[in-house]
Amino acid sequence: MSIIRWIAAGDNHGHHVCKESEEALAIHIGRWKPTVRILMGDCFDFGAWRKGASPEDQEEGIESDLKAGNHFIRKVLKPTIFMQGNHDIRAEEQMLSRNGDRADNARRAVQSYTDSLQAVDCREIHRYSVKGKNPKDVNRFRVGKLTGTHGFKTGVSATRETARTLGRPGDVVIHGHTHDFALCTIEHLEANIVGVSSMCLMDINMAAYAHRRLATTKWCQGWLHGVMMRRPATARSGPPTAFRASLSARPLTT
Secondary structure (H helix, E strand, C coil): CCEEEEECCCCCCCHHEEEHHHHHHHHHHHHHHHCCEEEECCCCHHHCCCCCCHHHHHHHHHHHHHHHHHHHHHHCCCEEEEECCCCCCCCHHHHHCCCCCHHHHHHHHHHHHCCCCHHHCCCCEECCCCCCCCCHHCCCCCECEEEEECCCCCCHHHHHHHHHCCCCCCCCCEECCECCCCCCECCCCCCCCEEEEEEEEEEEHHHHHHHHCHHHHHCCCCEEEEEEEECCCCCEEECCCEEEEEEEEECCCC
């Protein structure tokens, strides 16, 4: 029986990343040596393109954001799976802008992080969408019994709703987006489904836009990691795609 080590981290939000958390993650990856590395989304903030962005946000631009996000991809996580988040997709949306300069900057941003993902040999890139013509157009990955998405739900029921919607019997379903840690079990006749949220890696104090939301009090920094045990194919045990997933959470702050 072989063991596959995995790690899932994200919501670093470009230049809003917490440097201490980023460094702790890099150290952990060096020790854990995961072969499956999942970037859970919102690697970039692109706050200048947020609806209702302040003049200060718009003036800030995207240069430092791109630099920090690309550093996270190339030097820290080196993802094998990239989940596009709702912040990341802002660049694609701005490519359609009637403002020529903004559209050019957006195209450059998309090309920049695409180059970074290619540089680390990222095998899967999933767009931020619940529907698509092929798997890469859907924001969902699966490795054995481990599956997940960046996330489309918020609120206290987000983890449960995500696990119930995406999970099959025996799955571990992980998601980002909510920036908190939540754990739930969905009972099933065949095997229970576990849902977990993957926290965040951003400097929470820099999220001024969220400082008047009660849910922000539950935000915390950290990541998820675990193992999948793959049994060899035999006449009795069946195909080698039978996995059992387990996980641990590494919260850094509360």
